[in-house]
Amino acid sequence: MIKIGLLAVTAITGLVSLAVNVQADSSRWEAGTSYKLTILHTNDNHGRFWSNRHGEYGMAARKTLIDSIRAEIKAEGGQLLLLSGGDINTGVPESDLQDAEPDFKGMGFIGYDAMAIGNHEFDNELSVIRKQQSWVDFPFLAANIYDTSTKKRLFKPYQVFQKGALRIAVVGLTTEDTKKLGNPEFMGNISFTQPVDEVKNLLPELNKKADIIIAATHMGHYQDAKFGINAPGDVTLARSVKGIDIIIGGHSQDPVCADAQGAMITKYKAGMACMPDVQNGTLIMQAHEWGKYVGRADLEFKDGELSLVSYQLIPVNLKKKVKNAEGKKVRVLVADAIAEDATLKAFLTPYQEQGQEKLQQKIGVVDSKLEGDRAVVRFEPTNMGHLIALAQMEKVGADLAVMNSGGIRDSIAQGDITYKDVLKVQPFANVVGFVTLNGKELLDYLTAVAAKPIDSGAFAQFAGVSLMIEQGVLKTATIKGQDIDPAKNYRLAINSYIASGGDKYPPMNKHSGYVNSGFVDADVLKEYIEKNSPLSAGEYDKGNVVRK
Ligand SMILES: [Zn+2]
Structure with a gap:
């Protein structure tokens, strides 16, 4: 050794107690030489x-x-x-x-x-x-x-x-x-x-x-x-x-x-x-x-x-x-x-x-508009918000996902979709992460993000969870038809931006249950589109979120 x-x-070291090796027969170094x-x-x-x-x-x-x-x-x-x-x-x-x-x-x-x-x-x-x-x-x-x-x-x-x-x-x-x-x-x-x-x-x-x-x-x-x-x-x-x-x-x-x-x-x-x-x-x-x-x-x-x-x-x-x-x-x-x-x-x-040429190639098709316009996606749940959250949720095997609408920068028009289109929607190369939370922590999180005001990038989009939100106050939240159980654990998918407290979301990246999956958001969305094409935009509508 x-x-x-x-x-x-x-x-730098308090540990320098140098044990000198005995030279093995097959070694070629010579004693006294550096x-x-x-x-x-x-x-x-x-x-x-x-x-x-x-x-x-x-x-x-x-x-x-x-x-x-x-x-x-x-x-x-x-x-x-x-x-x-x-x-x-x-x-x-x-x-x-x-x-x-x-x-x-x-x-x-x-x-x-x-x-x-x-x-x-x-x-x-x-x-x-x-x-x-x-x-x-x-x-x-x-x-x-x-x-x-x-x-x-x-x-x-x-x-x-x-x-x-x-x-x-x-x-x-x-x-x-x-x-x-x-x-x-x-x-x-x-x-x-x-x-x-x-x-x-x-x-x-x-x-x-x-x-x-x-x-x-x-x-x-x-x-x-x-x-x-x-x-x-x-x-x-x-x-x-x-x-x-x-x-x-x-x-x-x-x-x-x-x-x-x-x-x-x-x-x-x-x-x-x-x-x-x-x-x-x-x-x-x-x-x-x-x-x-x-x-x-x-x-x-x-x-x-x-x-x-x-x-x-x-x-x-x-x-x-x-x-x-x-x-x-x-x-x-x-x-x-x-x-x-x-x-x-x-x-x-x-x-x-x-590589840049390949970005122009068709990766899928959609039957009507996926709504990511700033004037809409920051005001109400949209199919694009739901789709992005769903893609991230599925990629990391989560129960639900939350997406900040400020991270959605464009719509995708009816017709063919290219990787370039996807990169226009998600240009920031945020990484998808997930965090394991108990039901109480999850409800606290959902309460905090449901309260994010309209007309802000913080306005939240969701997948995997049905929510009733009245004037920014979370009234009900269910996953697969069941109330969230405070004693049970849930896996929540979020991007690295909101995980680190971006848009004043509760920081999750220091939570002991947080994992950075390393997958880039646009890549996750592209993969989802490829897998599920032809997409029916109506299927992603609203994402079971009711806001009053
Ligand atoms: Zn690695």
């Missing part, structure tokens, strides 16, 4: 192969950044490993419509060494994942995903990399929550075991084969192991297993950053200093999401001991808003501009164009 000491930042190793990492790409409209992130700029670090490390005689914490799929229509082909192939271009499998890889069936694997020459790692019929692993559990004199094992682990977050249609024959157990079983084998052990995980970073309703994450893993040197994480989509005293920074802003979380001698790192940052850990290995020399989250063309001389808010780069790699950009461009 190798312990971690921090050379440059010893202030070896440089740099780990680069990203996670939760979620379809962001292209930069956003402000020119932030994007794979072409990421490649330029990583290429320049490679050149620097090579010149110093160091070694480099580039890892991803998974969730390459889902989040941008242009990528989703092409099974994330530009994203995976882009990773191949940039030269990733390995990735963890994320829950969103299972938004597609296994055959699509197999196709995605064939596009690249790096492994998709998961030690805890099994085929239930053969009892065999579906993916390679780990890979050992020989980097100069160093042998580095990278083991992949995926959140057990994938079973509940992934598309149930694709989960039939797949099981997820506990990551902690798998690592414990593999450690003796890994210790024989490698000098350094890294877990590439997609389990989430929950501060102080407070994972709530979620499956345990990286902190629990590090605390439960002694001997993992580094965890490269994903899933919670956080910049995992501690300050110089080792306290976690909860409101991290691009450009601030960042140190990994240190738990039980394991360094835990995560680079927020979407390729906004490349995480960079410069390490030194000497006499069986691995030390962190420096760490940073390097922003990829991220911008902040500042006031200019005229007092107008403008976006400026937080760090030096990174040029886009011309070759990768040229490779990705046809995918971006094709």
Whole structure:
């Protein structure tokens, strides 16, 4: 086992009691010699192969950044490993419509060494994942995903990399929550075991084969192991297993950053200093999401001991808003501009164009207007409001759903429907979530949102629940013909905007029963339309809500 000491930042650890490894026969490192190793990492790409409209992130700029670090490390005689914490799929229509082909192939271009499998890889069936694997020459790692019929692993559990004199094992682990977050249609024959157990079983084998052990995980970073309703994450893993040197994480989509005293920074802003979380001698790192940052850990290995020399989250063309001389808010780069790699950009461009073309294709048809006009949807229950709420409710297996009408930006006219039409209705890319509430909590919530006034974005639309509301006061609420039972639990689907207290809705994202499904609202609506087309607009009328 190798312990971690921090050379440059010893202030951070009170735990530096360095046990030096006995050198195994098969090791190639020499006593007294120090070896440089740099780990680069990203996670939760979620379809962001292209930069956003402000020119932030994007794979072409990421490649330029990583290429320049490679050149620097090579010149110093160091070694480099580039890892991803998974969730390459889902989040941008242009990528989703092409099974994330530009994203995976882009990773191949940039030269990733390995990735963890994320829950969103299972938004597609296994055959699509197999196709995605064939596009690249790096492994998709998961030690805890099994085929239930053969009892065999579906993916390679780990890979050992020989980097100069160093042998580095990278083991992949995926959140057990994938079973509940992934598309149930694709989960039939797949099981997820506990990551902690798998690592414990593999450690003796890994210790024989490698000098350094890294877990590439997609389990989430929950501060102080407070994972709530979620499956345990990286902190629990590090605390439960002694001997993992580094965890490269994903899933919670956080910049995992501690300050110089080792306290976690909860409101991290691009450009601030960042140190990994240190738990039980394991360094835990995560680079927020979407390729906004490349995480960079410069390490030194000497006499069986691995030390962190420096760490940073390097922003990829991220911008902040500042006031200019005229007092107008403008976006400026937080760090030096990174040029886009011309070759990768040229490779990705046809995918971006094709993706945009695909948005114009017909996904369904409706027999009359779905009402989303501002002057209507903010004043009364409409078929569009009901439809959106219903789509979200069904997607996450909820009993009911609430939708703020301010999040509904357009109508859909009678006739053919395209993905582009759907994106006009829901342009904000809010994520669908759900929260498990007892009947009393649910009634309190419904009472609060039923009171939202007309002519405001907060005005609520519903699905799955029959309501009688008089002058904003909730009089009756039933689900499947039954009164809401204060002692029973209910699952409520809501979007991330209202979950976080947007439109002054009761905040739910800190509730212990809240789960972020990761599904983008427009995508959920599109899928519902595809599945249920031809749509009869009348079927969605009012949604069993009576307002007086
Ligand atoms: Zn995830």
